Amino acid sequence: xxxxxxxxxxxxxxxxxxxxxxxxxxxxxxxxxxxxxxxxxxxxxxxxxxxxxxxxxxxxxxxxxxxxxxxxxxxxxxxxxxxxxxxxxxxxxxxxxxxxxxxxxxxxxxxxxxxxxxxxxxxxxxxxxxxxxxxxxxxxxxxxxxxxxxxxxxxxxxxxxxxxxxxxxxxxxxxxxxxxxxxxxxxxxxxxxxxxxxxxxxxxxxxxxxxxxxxxxxxxxxxxxxxxxxxxxxxxxxxxxxxxxxxxxxxxxxxxxxxxxxxxxxxxxxxxxxxxxxxxxxxxxxxxxxxxx
Numbered sequence: 001x002x003x004x005x006x007x008x009x010x011x012x013x014x015x016x017x018x019x020x021x022x023x024x025x026x027x028x029x030x031x032x033x034x035x036x037x038x039x040x041x042x043x044x045x046x047x048x049x050x051x052x053x054x055x056x057x058x059x060x061x062x063x064x065x066x067x068x069x070x071x072x073x074x075x076x077x078x079x080x081x082x083x084x085x086x087x088x089x090x091x092x093x094x095x096x097x098x099x100x101x102x103x104x105x106x107x108x109x110x111x112x113x114x115x116x117x118x119x120x121x122x123x124x125x126x127x128x129x130x131x132x133x134x135x136x137x138x139x140x141x142x143x144x145x146x147x148x149x150x151x152x153x154x155x156x157x158x159x160x161x162x163x164x165x166x167x168x169x170x171x172x173x174x175x176x177x178x179x180x181x182x183x184x185x186x187x188x189x190x191x192x193x194x195x196x197x198x199x200x201x202x203x204x205x206x207x208x209x210x211x212x213x214x215x216x217x218x219x220x221x222x223x224x225x226x227x228x229x230x231x232x233x234x235x236x237x238x239x240x241x242x243x244x245x246x247x248x249x250x251x252x253x254x255x256x257x258x259x260x261x262x263x264x265x266x267x268x269x270x271x272x273x274x275x276x277x278x279x280x281x282x283x284x285x286x287x288x289x290x291x292x293x
């Protein structure tokens with residue numbers, strides 16, 4: 001029996017995590033007051049969300065860089081639709097950073113005034129799928145799958161949180177002119193984190209000196225984040241949400257090309273056919289493999 005529906009909540013054609021979603025926040029999103037200096041991190045799940053939360057927290061907050069104030073990234077850059085700690089967003093002092101997996105049509109209308117900023121992080125979808133497969137099998141609040149073939153079907157049918165990957169990225173890209181938005185490739189961030197942080201700072205109009213920039217880059221490497229409880233969500237998912245096993249981690253590998261070790265030739269070719277059909281008129285470039293030595 002497939003009990004996917006018990007884990008998902010469909011809202012205006014988009015799937016959310018039923019047990020965590022703040023439905024009142026979504027229903028009143030159009031009236032949410034956006035400030036000119038708000039920043040929204042937008043991703044499809046498993047595309048570098050926590051990484052970007054950490055980078056922006058380090059850029060914006062000196063106390064986060066210096067660890068003089070112990071605030072976890074999920075509270076520094078809270079999820080708009082999953083307000084896990086029930087923060088009063090109206091009382092957060094500016095500048096506010098929000099995180100979201102929402103499609104373009106569900107975010108607050110105020111984002112279209114083009115003053116507040118949106119950073120959209122995208123990742124090659126085969127690696128997204130593999131990361132998501134392991135994640136759903138780790139998390140107690142998500143529907144586990146017996147094997148990759150089963151999850152591949154679900155992912156390509158959009159029967160996951162975030163709905164269909166193709167719709168998410170196409171929607172944001174095709175409506176990019178409605179927002180003050182920058183698209184950042186996950187793989188570019190992996191290849192050259194420092195240059196990516198500089199690019200993000202430029203978009204945010206934030207000036208950091210060399211020492212501050214060094215600190216941001218150092219503290220946002222995968223290795224350092226994985227060992228930093230302020231940055232990696234492990235305490236939250238194991239203590240507040242729940243996992244099926246104690247030996248899994250929210251941050252698993254963070255590599256590029258991991259899909260090659262999981263996909264069969266048939267699965268890869270099937271995915272490629274769908275990707276080429278659905279993304280043929282979207283000029284965004286994707287990196288499928290990289291030598292990270």
